[in-house]
Amino acid sequence: MGMNAATLLALSVLQRTALFVVVMAALVGFVVMAFGPALAGFWVTLRQMLPGHRVTTQYPEQKRVKPQRFHGRHVLNRYPDGMEKCIGCELCAGVCPARCIYVRGKENPADAPVSPGERYGFVYEINMLRCIFCGLCVEACPTEAITMTQLFEMSVTDRQDAIYTRSELLMNPDGSVPHPQPDSVLVDMGELLKADGWMRATASSGRAAYEGMTAWTPTLGVGVRPAEKGQSVARRPSPDARHPEDGESEWQAISADDDQESGVGSRESGDD
Amino acid sequence: MTGVLESLFGSVFWSAVIKVVFAFAFLLLTALVLVWFERRVVAFMQNRVGPNRAGPFGVLQTLADGLKLLFKEGIRPRRAEVGMYLAAPILAMIPAFLIFLVVPIGAPIHIGDTAVTLQGADLNIALLFVLAMSSIAVYAVVLAGWASGSKYPLLGGVRATAQMISYEAAMGLALVPVVVLAASRLDPAEGGLGVMSFAKLVELQQGSFQALIPNWFVFALAPSFLLFFTAAIAETNRAPFDLVEAESEIVGGYHTEYSGFRFAMFFLAEYINMFNVSAIAVTLFFGGWLGPGADLPYVGWLVPVFWFLVKTYALLFVFVWIRATMPRLRYDQLMAVGWKMLIPGALLWLVFFTLVQGVRTLGWPSWLEWLPWA
Numbered sequence: 001m002g003m004n005a006a007t008l009l010a011l012s013v014l015q016r017t018a019l020f021v022v023v024m025a026a027l028v029g030f031v032v033m034a035f036g037p038a039l040a041g042f043w044v045t046l047r048q049m050l051p052g053h054r055v056t057t058q059y060p061e062q063k064r065v066k067p068q069r070f071h072g073r074h075v076l077n078r079y080p081d082g083m084e085k086c087i088g089c090e091l092c093a094g095v096c097p098a099r100c101i102y103v104r105g106k107e108n109p110a111d112a113p114v115s116p117g118e119r120y121g122f123v124y125e126i127n128m129l130r131c132i133f134c135g136l137c138v139e140a141c142p143t144e145a146i147t148m149t150q151l152f153e154m155s156v157t158d159r160q161d162a163i164y165t166r167s168e169l170l171m172n173p174d175g176s177v178p179h180p181q182p183d184s185v186l187v188d189m190g191e192l193l194k195a196d197g198w199m200r201a202t203a204s205s206g207r208a209a210y211e212g213m214t215a216w217t218p219t220l221g222v223g224v225r226p227a228e229k230g231q232s233v234a235r236r237p238s239p240d241a242r243h244p245e246d247g248e249s250e251w252q253a254i255s256a257d258d259d260q261e262s263g264v265g266s267r268e269s270g271d272d
Numbered sequence: 273m274t275g276v277l278e279s280l281f282g283s284v285f286w287s288a289v290i291k292v293v294f295a296f297a298f299l300l301l302t303a304l305v306l307v308w309f310e311r312r313v314v315a316f317m318q319n320r321v322g323p324n325r326a327g328p329f330g331v332l333q334t335l336a337d338g339l340k341l342l343f344k345e346g347i348r349p350r351r352a353e354v355g356m357y358l359a360a361p362i363l364a365m366i367p368a369f370l371i372f373l374v375v376p377i378g379a380p381i382h383i384g385d386t387a388v389t390l391q392g393a394d395l396n397i398a399l400l401f402v403l404a405m406s407s408i409a410v411y412a413v414v415l416a417g418w419a420s421g422s423k424y425p426l427l428g429g430v431r432a433t434a435q436m437i438s439y440e441a442a443m444g445l446a447l448v449p450v451v452v453l454a455a456s457r458l459d460p461a462e463g464g465l466g467v468m469s470f471a472k473l474v475e476l477q478q479g480s481f482q483a484l485i486p487n488w489f490v491f492a493l494a495p496s497f498l499l500f501f502t503a504a505i506a507e508t509n510r511a512p513f514d515l516v517e518a519e520s521e522i523v524g525g526y527h528t529e530y531s532g533f534r535f536a537m538f539f540l541a542e543y544i545n546m547f548n549v550s551a552i553a554v555t556l557f558f559g560g561w562l563g564p565g566a567d568l569p570y571v572g573w574l575v576p577v578f579w580f581l582v583k584t585y586a587l588l589f590v591f592v593w594i595r596a597t598m599p600r601l602r603y604d605q606l607m608a609v610g611w612k613m614l615i616p617g618a619l620l621w622l623v624f625f626t627l628v629q630g631v632r633t634l635g636w637p638s639w640l641e642w643l644p645w646a
Contacts, residue, residue, distance in 0.1 A: 020484055045317040045597045056321040 060186050068194075070150040071133040074126055075177050075195050076170040077145055078220040079116070084170065085145035085217070086124065087117035092137035092146055100130035101137060117143075124166040128154055144216050147195040149177070153186040175221020193222065278384040291392050292373070299372055303543040307334040309585070310543075310592045317596040338536055346532035351421030360419060361530065361537035364412035367405040368544040374398040375551045376471050378561045378577035390561075390577065391471065399451065399468040402552060403444050406507055409545065410436040413509075413516060413526045416538070420529035428525025431603065432509070432516040438610040439506035439513075445618035446499035449625045450556050453492055456629055474560035490557035495621045497557045499614055501590075504549035506610065509542065510591060512598035515606055550587040551580075558583050 032039070047053075057064050066072075077085045088105020104123040114120040137146050156162045161180060168180050177192035218224040281287045308323060308331050315322025323333035348357065373392025380387045395401050410432060417429020454467040457476045467473075473489075480486045490497050506513035517525035527538045554560060563579030566572055601609065 017484070041597050042593065045593060048319055049313075049316045053316075053319050054321055055319045058321070 063188075066150045066191075070148070070152075070194075071135050072149045072151045072191065073128065073154055073164070074137070074146050074169060075149050075192060076121075076124060076166070077147060077195065078171045078173070078175075080218050080220050080223065082173055082220060083113070084115045084120055085143045085219075086121040087115050087143055087145070088119040088121040089142065091140040091142065095136045095140040097134060097136065098130045098132045100127040101125070102127075121145075121166070124169060126164045126169065127162060128164055129159065129162040144219075150191040150194045151179070151187065153184065153188075156180075171220060173220075175219075195219075275384070278386050281383060281386050281388045287388065288392075295372055295392055296369065298377075299369060299544050299547070300540070302547050303540045304334040304338070305331065306543045306547055306588065307337075307539075309588065310595075313589065313592045314596050317593070341536040342533050344532040346534055347529075349421050349529050352529065353419040353421065356415045356419035357421075357529075358534075360412050360416035361534045361541075363415065364409065364541035365537050365544075367409040367412075368541045368548060371402055371405045371548045372544070372551070374401055374470055375548070375555055376474055376560060377551075377580050378573070379566060381573045389471065394469055394471045396469045398470045399447060399556075403440070403447070406443070406545075407440060409541075410440075412538075412541070416530065417526040420526070422529050424522040424524070424528045425526050427522045428516050428528070431522075432526060435513065435516060435606060435610070436507060436509075438607065439503045439614070442610060442614035442618050443500060443503035443507060445615065445622060446496050446503060447556070448622050449493050449496045450489055452626055452629050453489055456633055470555050470560070474555060474562060477559040477562060486559055486562070488557060488559040488562075493557065493625070495617070496625075497553065499618050499621070500556075501553060501587075502609075503614060504553065505591065505594065506606070508545045508549055510546065511595040512600050513606060514600060515603055518600060520600075546588065546591055547584065550584045550591065553587055554580065554583040558587075 079085060086103075088103060090103045090105060093099075093101040093103045102123065102125040103121050105119040106122040108114055108118060108120055114122075133148070135148055138148055154162070164180070168178055171177055177189070179187055179189065179192060181187060182189065214224055214227050216224070280290065311333070312322040312324075312330070323330035326332040326336045348354070374395050376389065376391040376394075378390035380389045382388075413432040413436070414429045417425040417427075417432065420426070450473070451467050454473055454476050458467060458472075477487050477489060481491075485491055505511075509516045515521070515525075517527065522528070527535055530538060560583075561576035561580040563576065563582075565575040568575060
């Protein structure tokens with residue numbers, strides 16, 4: 001009957017161990033050869049359990065650094081002399097795709113003007129439940145009165161509380177920004193001061209020639225915010241084969257694309 | 273104290289009551305831990321953290337979820353068949369609890385002169401009992417799907433009928449070699465009694481081969497174990513065979529229309545069944561509660577329970593691991609695996625193993641003695 005227990009018993013412990021290792025290695029080798037490709041996926045999932053693979057941020061104990069242009073809740077700014085920047089023109093309300101802004105302008109009182117313009121926004125409301133945080137109001141504002149901060153913790157227990165009024169949006173006379181729940185553990189009041197990100201990151205008048213130059217008005221408490229650095233970094237090498245050289249400008253690449261597309265279009269129209 | 277315990281466990285009635293209550297509490301606790309265990313392991317495999325807020329390392333998360341479900345409204349569809357709709361979750365729980373009662377979770381404890389077995393009942397047909405109970409568990413799924421009066425549960429129920437019945441055949445066939453092997457190891461004086469008793473099966477796996485490999489059945493019956501484990505995954509509706517409750521296809525399958533604590537009962541039953549099949553696999557193939565250290569002072573009686581839990585949770589880890597790795601099968605693939613691979617494979621292995629066992633116990637038949645290895 002081949003190798004029975006008696007012949008095995010004649011072997012020493014060392015020989016038995018060696019035999020066991022060899023047999024087991026052969027078995028494992030066979031399994032790996034036969035089912036290797038099918039079993040490879042199991043190693044993929046198992047190795048994720050090793051330390052150093054977690055990517056979760058333990059909010060709210062840990063908070064991630066937000067991008068400069070983060071679209072958080074809005075703030076209505078003041079000039080350094082305390083005047084309000086808002087002139088009640090209602091352009092923000094007009095451009096808002098979610099129709100969540102309600103503004104009413106009013107003539108400035110002659111003896112105590114609220115804003116440097118003719119009028120000021122004496123009613124200003126944003127419904128944060130409708131707002132989609134697109135930032136079009138910031139772009140539309142001619143006086144940089146409305147900007148977006150980096151704060152997004154705005155949960156409320158009552159729908160009425162989600163409508164932010166002038167008293168909650170407008171910067172205080174000392175340059176601080178109010179918040180409806182200032183005592184909340186989640187609210188970092190410092191983030192409310194990180195406004196103007198969009199403006200600082202954008203070239204003045206939208207022209208590349210003015211990149212890095214400040215053309216915006218100073219704000220109470222912070223003064224003139226500096227332009228965001230690093231806007232004119234050379235283009236990264238593209239993996240795309242059409243742009244083998246770094247020197248080639250984006251404009252040239254785009255125009256080359258245009259030529260190709262128009263060529264395709266003309267052929268199609270010719271077939272018709 | 274010892275006297276009281278001895279008289280309690282000496283009485284058939286009271287020992288049964290204590291064991292049943294313990295099994296009930298143990299299974300509920302296990303399900304709570306198991307849900308947390310699965311969520312954590314899957315989270316780690318997906319580079320996440322998983323529940324880590326409720327209690328230390330989040331172990332109380334399932335308890336919080338369960339309490340939440342307990343207080344939720346039980347919504348019943350108007351077109352549901354009320355009687356069966358209400359009975360189905362209970363029908364899912366009962367077999368899950370009954371199966372566990374035959375599994376020995378530790379060595380018998382001696383209190384005075386009384387030996388207390390750590391299992392609800394040592395049935396001499398435990399293996400058949402387990403297969404029967406897992407068949408009954410199918411009814412819960414099918415009835416829930418049909419009685420909900422809604423299309424997705426019905427689809428889930430229909431899938432369950434085909435899937436669980438076809439995989440049960442493979443499961444039963446995979447376990448026959450265990451009985452064959454157990455019968456060959458049994459003392460002939462006992463007349464073949466007890467080859468299906470779980471306590472006896474654990475006892476038969478005692479000792480080791482050449483002081484190197486324990487006498488666990490898995491080393492002789494590795495194909496049986498693989499077949500049983502595959503069928504068990506399908507039987508408990510776990511990924512990659514979770515077509516019965518495939519979220520992306522049929523919402524929640526048979527429990528789509530269940531809410532509140534009735535849903536929780538299905539959920540608990542699924543996890544208890546997971547624990548049950550792992551416990552059965554450990555008992556049949558991995559030596560049950562056998563392990564070193566049972567002669568330690570004071571804690572010796574706990575050591576077998578410890579080994580049993582370690583082995584069971586190792587298998588449960590494999591359950592979770594498979595879920596995190598494998599995508600769900602298509603329905604025809606599921607049927608093909610069941611009928612074209614598992615059942616023929618189990619039959620071939622059964623024939624081969626029975627032949628080998630026959631030759632080992634009876635010797636080579638005379639007309640085959642010309643073979644060089646005969």
